Amino acid sequence: MKPSFVTLSLSKLKLQYELLLKTFPTAKVYYSVKCNPLPNVIKYLTEIGCSFDCASINEIKYAISFGCDAKTQIIFANPHCSQADIDEAVRVGVEMMTFDSEAQLLMMKNVAKPLLRLRPDSQSNQFVKLGLKFGTDSFEGQRLLNLAKAMKKDVVGIAFHMGYPIGPADQIMLMLKEVERLAAFNNLKLQYLDFGGGLMPSGVPIEDYAGVSKELLRIQRDNPGLEIQSEPGRYIVEDAIDFYTRVESVDKNRVFVAGSAVQSFHRDLLLSKKLTLSVVKAEELQKCVHSKKRIDIQVVEGGEDKIVIGSSGIRYDIFYEGKLGDVKAGDYIAVKNAGAYTASCLSDRLDQFSGMEPFQVVEID
Ligand SMILES: Cc1ncc(COP(=O)(O)O)c(C=O)c1O
Known part of the structure; x- marks a missing residue:
């Protein structure tokens, strides 16, 4: 036996993936590579049909090296990266990326599917408050949507990430309402709604989010063709x-x-x-x-x-x-x-x- 090693339970990975699909039956799962990029994890998740949330160009190339399709199975979900990284991601076939600032939007002229990333307010119990770094409030979001319109750039969806722990279902519901409000106000045809990661493998059981799942189904019914996305990391692999x-x-x-x-x-x-x-x-x-x-x-x-x-x-x-x-x-x-x-x-x-x-x-x- 090696002096240090990890045991990886493939059946547990599968179980978590399936539990997520059971709770959010219409949501496509983009595993957050940064949470654990061990080759065994990425390979297995690719095999069972998972997609990937990548935070860097290297993660993108890494996911592709396991056979995942850049166009349909990757979201570049880091709203602060360089022009060179964005261009390279486009070159290797990635279509979907998030933005939360004017600077990033201006760099995304060649990106086929930009998603506006909103910032949730409910982060009081979180060890790392990701809202300090990422996401924008609705006011600035509105300005960015106006700017996109002026650039003749179609924004195809809205994303948010509640942070960890994800927090109570009603806070997610508030975000969903805000997504719908912004989309309606801007006549934006919602093609993608991404509710991020943050789900807890232990603690609040995933069943407690059944109400959120129902609401997602309702939003999907009201927006024909809408794809719902989740970006779990910890829930899948911890x-x-x-x-x-x-x-x-x-x-x-x-x-x-x-x-x-x-x-x-x-x-x-x-x-x-x-x-x-x-x-x-x-x-x-x-x-x-x-x-x-x-x-x-x-x-x-x-x-x-x-x-x-x-x-x-x-x-x-x-x-x-x-x-x-x-x-x-x-x-x-x-x-x-x-x-x-x-x-x-x-x-x-x-x-x-x-x-x-x-x-x-x-x-x-
Ligand atoms: C945009 C985004 N999506 C998903 C995740 C994954 O979060 P978790 O591992 O808590 O599910 C993170 C983590 O920081 C993130 O920033």
């Missing part, structure tokens, strides 16, 4: 992946592991301090890898105060400080449901810096 790293040595309260916290678990889990570790015996893990069956990782309360230290030498490389159960060299430290915004934070440069081997991906059922 619970499909567990991370394991071997304990190399234990010195009193210091537990040294093979993996690196800053390379493998940078953003969400470390910064939001939501990293929960468990200890798994190597034999148990070996069985799982062999049988391709997932381990039901148990989080044990209590234990002694420990500090789990990553091997990169970077001073931030600390997985955890707190209580941890009995742990010995050769055991594995496990992090359950670690699929979202983890692998995407790895970078080749950091690998070179620490000289560490990237972790292995083991596909399981």
Whole structure:
């Protein structure tokens, strides 16, 4: 077994994809590549018919390399990119892109399907308030639609992303109302309505958004030919992946592991301090890898105060400080449901810096 690896449950990926389709039956799913771009994830999602929300030209080319069709299966959903990136995206066949500013709209003369991106107001509980970066309010949105008209550029739809967590259904309903109002006021034939990502794999159950789904169906009935789109990241991949790293040595309260916290678990889990570790015996893990069956990782309360230290030498490389159960060299430290915004934070440069081997991906059922 490798010193550090993740197990990827393909059946869980499929289940999440299907649950989403069941809740929003007419919505086309554009998986948000930035959430986890592991090749195994993108390949499998392509195979089961998923489309992709790409945030950069490199993500676009990457998705295409797995056989996805640029014209019908990619949305370039980063409203702040360079002219060169937009031109390159058009050159490789991408038609759909979002904009939320005059500067971006002016760069999109050759883009076939521009979508205006609105900004939701409801972001009070969010760790990262994406509205600070992306989206526009309706007032500015109106000005941009006027500008598009003056440019003789057809805006074909409206997008919004509630951020994470997505928040209550009534806030999404408000956004849907605003989309309809703007479209009606501007005589805009809505061909695409994109309600973004932010759905939670745990927490508020997806069934709680059945009302939103009904409303989307109603809007679709009122706008013949309208395509509804979702851009889930976390909902699809978070619970499909567990991370394991071997304990190399234990010195009193210091537990040294093979993996690196800053390379493998940078953003969400470390910064939001939501990293929960468990200890798994190597034999148990070996069985799982062999049988391709997932381990039901148990989080044990209590234990002694420990500090789990990553091997990169970077001073931030600390997985955890707190209580941890009995742990010995050769055991594995496990992090359950670690699929979202983890692998995407790895970078080749950091690998070179620490000289560490990237972790292995083991596909399981
Ligand atoms: C435009 C857009 N769509 C989709 C997503 C995916 O969000 P999540 O992983 O919370 O579903 C993001 C995340 O930042 C985003 O900015």
